[in-house]
Amino acid sequence: MNADRQTLPVGPRPVPVHARSDRWRPGVAGWTGLAAVAIAAIVADQVTKSAISSSLKLGESVDVAPSLSLWHVRNNGIAFGIFTRRLPVVIGLTGLALIWMLAYFARSGARHRLTPVAIGLLLGGSVSNLLDRIRNGYVTDFVYLHWFSAFNAADSFIVVGVGLLLFSLFRSDEREGEAPLELPRPR
Numbered sequence: 001m002n003a004d005r006q007t008l009p010v011g012p013r014p015v016p017v018h019a020r021s022d023r024w025r026p027g028v029a030g031w032t033g034l035a036a037v038a039i040a041a042i043v044a045d046q047v048t049k050s051a052i053s054s055s056l057k058l059g060e061s062v063d064v065a066p067s068l069s070l071w072h073v074r075n076n077g078i079a080f081g082i083f084t085r086r087l088p089v090v091i092g093l094t095g096l097a098l099i100w101m102l103a104y105f106a107r108s109g110a111r112h113r114l115t116p117v118a119i120g121l122l123l124g125g126s127v128s129n130l131l132d133r134i135r136n137g138y139v140t141d142f143v144y145l146h147w148f149s150a151f152n153a154a155d156s157f158i159v160v161g162v163g164l165l166l167f168s169l170f171r172s173d174e175r176e177g178e179a180p181l182e183l184p185r186p187r
Contacts, residue, residue: 024111033116034105034123041124042131045154049132052142061144071144076137087137094130098123112168121161125154 026034052072056062061071077084078093105119129152132139141150 024108026105026116030105030116034120037117037120038124038127041121041154041157042128045125045128045152045157046131048153049140049142053140056142067146069144069146070142071150073141073144073150074138075141075150087133090133091130094126094133098126098130101126112171114164114168118161118164118168121157121164125157125161128154128157 052070056070056072058072058074061069063069077086078090083090083093101119101122105115108115129139139152139154141152141155143152143156144150
């Protein structure tokens with residue numbers, strides 16, 4: 001045997017860098033917060049769509065400000081009319097997104113205080129639009145910025161949820177000063 005060869009230390013193997021600690025997994029409060037935000041988003045979106053549908057005829061609009069109107073339109077696709085009249089594709093993509101969001105939250109929901117809010121908004125907006133697509137074959141859009149597309153409250157919740165999620169991902173890999181990963185200590 002070679003005398004220059006070093007022996008490896010005996011003991012537990014170090015945790016891989018990509019492995020997350022259980023402290024990033026959400027507890028009951030995290031899941032409750034997520035559910036409360038998601039339910040509130042669904043209710044708010046459904047109430048606003050119902051109010052528009054009962055107040056304005058399809059295609060009718062009311063100017064609210066110089067570049068803002070309430071305009072009752074139907075969207076058969078997803079954002080910006082993508083996948084128009086491709087309901088099975090839209091439902092499938094939405095279902096996959098919902099599964100990913102729940103899986104991500106189950107694994108990293110306690111990573112940042114905003115994560116339950118972010119994922120709750122994403123879930124609520126996605127579920128509300130999905131319910132409309134399954135029930136009606138379309139979603140009702142009504143907020144029209146004259147320099148942009150028409151959208152609804154669920155779309156706003158999704159956009160804000162993505163923004164909060166990105167903020168929480170880039171802002172904090174730490175939880176109240178704790179190291180996010182369990183790395184072996186140097187000897």
